[in-house]
Amino acid sequence: MTGTAEPLKTALRDLRATLDIPEDFPPDVLAEAERSAADPRLPVRDATDLPFFTIDPPTSLDLDQAMHLTRRTGGFRVHYAIADVAAYVTPGGAVDTEAHRRVNTLYFPDERVPLHPPVLSEDAASLLPGRVRPAVLWTIDLDAEGATTATHVERALVRSRAKLDYEGAQRRIDDGTAEPSLALLKDIGKLREQQEVKRGGISLNVPEQEIVEHDGRYGLEYRAPLPADGWNAQISLLTGIAAADLMLTYGTGVLRTLPSAPDGAVARLRRSARALGIDWPHHVPYAQVIRSLDPSEPHHAAFLQECTTLLRGAGYTVFTGGNVPRPAIHAAVADEYAHCTAPLRRLVDRYAAELCLAAVAAADVPEWVLAALDALPKEMAEGTRRANTVERECVDLVEAALLKDRVGDVFDAMVVDIKDDEPATGTVHLTDPAVVAPVRGSAPLPLGEPLRVRLTQADPGTAKVEFSPA
Numbered sequence: 001m002t003g004t005a006e007p008l009k010t011a012l013r014d015l016r017a018t019l020d021i022p023e024d025f026p027p028d029v030l031a032e033a034e035r036s037a038a039d040p041r042l043p044v045r046d047a048t049d050l051p052f053f054t055i056d057p058p059t060s061l062d063l064d065q066a067m068h069l070t071r072r073t074g075g076f077r078v079h080y081a082i083a084d085v086a087a088y089v090t091p092g093g094a095v096d097t098e099a100h101r102r103v104n105t106l107y108f109p110d111e112r113v114p115l116h117p118p119v120l121s122e123d124a125a126s127l128l129p130g131r132v133r134p135a136v137l138w139t140i141d142l143d144a145e146g147a148t149t150a151t152h153v154e155r156a157l158v159r160s161r162a163k164l165d166y167e168g169a170q171r172r173i174d175d176g177t178a179e180p181s182l183a184l185l186k187d188i189g190k191l192r193e194q195q196e197v198k199r200g201g202i203s204l205n206v207p208e209q210e211i212v213e214h215d216g217r218y219g220l221e222y223r224a225p226l227p228a229d230g231w232n233a234q235i236s237l238l239t240g241i242a243a244a245d246l247m248l249t250y251g252t253g254v255l256r257t258l259p260s261a262p263d264g265a266v267a268r269l270r271r272s273a274r275a276l277g278i279d280w281p282h283h284v285p286y287a288q289v290i291r292s293l294d295p296s297e298p299h300h301a302a303f304l305q306e307c308t309t310l311l312r313g314a315g316y317t318v319f320t321g322g323n324v325p326r327p328a329i330h331a332a333v334a335d336e337y338a339h340c341t342a343p344l345r346r347l348v349d350r351y352a353a354e355l356c357l358a359a360v361a362a363a364d365v366p367e368w369v370l371a372a373l374d375a376l377p378k379e380m381a382e383g384t385r386r387a388n389t390v391e392r393e394c395v396d397l398v399e400a401a402l403l404k405d406r407v408g409d410v411f412d413a414m415v416v417d418i419k420d421d422e423p424a425t426g427t428v429h430l431t432d433p434a435v436v437a438p439v440r441g442s443a444p445l446p447l448g449e450p451l452r453v454r455l456t457q458a459d460p461g462t463a464k465v466e467f468s469p470a
Contacts, residue, residue, distance in 0.1 A: 008218070008401040011461030012110055015393055019386060022102055025117050028094045033117035036088040036095065037124035042134055043084075043155035050079055053162040053182060054127055055169050055232050061122035062105070062114065062344045066135075066160045067235055069184040075143040076188055080239050081135035081158040083125050085116065085343040085350045091368030095120070100372075103383025105345040106390050109211050109218045109398060114345075121344045129163045136353045138239050146191025151242045153356050170228040189231020192238055201334035202287040203230060204311070205295050206304045209434055211398055218398050220434040224295065236341045237333065243356050244336035250359035251322035254352055254376055256339045258331045261286075261310040268420060272306045276448040286310070287334075302416045302448040305429075316348060316377040320370070348380050399435050399465045403458040410470045413453045415445045428453055428467055437465040445469070 016023070025033075052066035068079040089095050099115055106113040114121045127133050137156040141149045164172075164182070172178035173186050196203065207224040240256070247253025261269075266286065273280040273289070276299045280289050290307055293300040310331075316339075317328050330337040340352035351369050358365045413428035416436070423444035428451060429436050439445065439453055453467035 007404070008397060008460045009110065011397050011401075012108055012394070014461060015390075015397065016108070016113075019389060019393075021106060021113055021386075021390070022098075023113070025098060026094070029098045030117055030119075032090070032094040033088070033119050036090070037119045040087040040124065040134055042087065043157060045137075045154060045156040047079075047081075047135075047137055047156040048132055048159040050158065051179075051181065052079070052081055052127070052158055052160045053164055053179075054129070054160050055164045055166060055228065058165045061118075061126060061128070063127040063160070063163070064342045064344045064349075065236065066127045066158060067181075067185075069181045069188060071184065072141065075141065075149065076146070076184065078138070078140040078142065078188065078235060078238065080138040080140065080235060080341070081127060081156075081160075082138065082239075082341055082349075082353065083127055083344050084134040084136050084155060084353070085120070085125055086354060087134040087155075088120050088125050089116075089350070091366075099347055099350075100379060103347050103379055104387045106387055108390065108394055109213065115347065116344060125344060127158070127160050129160045132157055132159050136357065138242065140238060140242055142188065142191070146188060146195050148238070148242060151246065151360075153246070153353075153360050155357070166226050166228050166232070169232075170226045173228065185228065185231045185235070189227075189234045192234035193230065196234070196237075196334070197291065199334035200285060200287050202290050202307075202332050203233065204290065204304055204307060205230070206301070206308065207295060209395055209436060211394060219402065220395070220398055222434045237337070239341055240337045240339060241333065241335050243338040243340040243352055246356045246359040247338060247352070248324055248336060250355070251324060252320045252358075252365055252370075252373075253318070253355050254338065254348060254373060255317045255319075255325075255328050256314065256330055256337050257317045257328050258311065258314040258333075260331045265310055269306055269310065272303060272447065276300075276303050278303050298414055298450075299448045301429075302414065305416045305427075316380050318373045318377055320373065347383065348376055351376060395436075396464045397460045399433075399437060400458045400460040400463070402433050403435070403455055403465055404460060407455050407458055410452055410454050411467070413439070413451050413467070415439070415447050415449055415451050418445050418447050435465060437467060439467040439469065441469040443469070 050068045052068045054063045054066045064083050066081045070077045102115050105115045135158045139152045143149050207222040210221050210223045212219050212221050295301050317325050319325050338352050340349050343349035354369045411430050413430045416429045417427035419425045424441045426445045428439045452470040454470040456466050456468050457463040458465045
């Protein structure tokens, strides 16, 4: 662990200033948020009889989604409640204008920069347990194999009964103590994973670096996703696919799109597979290869890290007046897809919800939605770039803070990436501490192989972590 020493705190402040990250909300935004929190626009339907639950990190208060799962004749029913941010945000008002400036919630080790004022995102609009909240309620029926047979979406009042975290949910499912609705998350999640395989979609099960805080001190850990993470994600994917289908049928919408990987990127990935000893016959699609790999095996983990390069280039595609884009799929999902399940933390989701509600009701799209659509892709692209930069730069700063007193030390590492045009330059993955950083040498690096490396620089805010072969 590293302390909250002044160099790290100063570097984080400087990073926020460099990226022009908004800090406190202006007084007019806070005042409007307080008023709307006390007087939201409430729906007519009351669905508080459904015992919803949420699954989120333990400390999260901005709870976007709650679910209730049941069996029905011939299959399953998914009730998925999404926080109805539009019940609190006046189009063109101070909160709305500020949300367009922020675009996404941003996460720093020492603070969170929310999309909406906390009185909304962490209280009045959040699906906290025991609180009656307005929601956009999805009802999705599935057949016995997990395929969608019917979709409905409407506004309703809901009340979550339990706030679960991933480890707790996994433990209850594994030991048989889960309530029937939670127990069904495994059954439905696995069926949806099989549907993903049929579509040719992929979910990369790659352990990720995670900044952790204990008693005011920060460090890094690798977090391997639990099965419950994947099952939970499948419910969100299911809803995003249903949302895209509704909008495409309606003729107006905003999709999350990802083009198929260019031939050059796939060829590069095939070269990496050969170098790592991974069997990839020419007639086998890369999605099938990925599903056959074990991320705990070093060569497989290195290849999975390489596979993330094929998922770059995602964006948003807007269409109106029945001018439906074709194709407009998300290559990783292998279907049309939309972001609609995280409106407390992502701007576009509030608009997708309104479009889906209009589609189901066969009603006109609200004017405030139509007026904002054309600008959304650029806004979201800029916001996503900023969020990605924040994530990477924060990890770099914590890495440098962890290692600033160990320049010259030697560490055990694994080579997980090599530059095509510079085979002596690449990326190494340390097990302890949980660091992923550049390595530069004078001879070609052994991709997917262990390598002893020497720390050559590390200084938060001045020099990012870098290694050389020892």
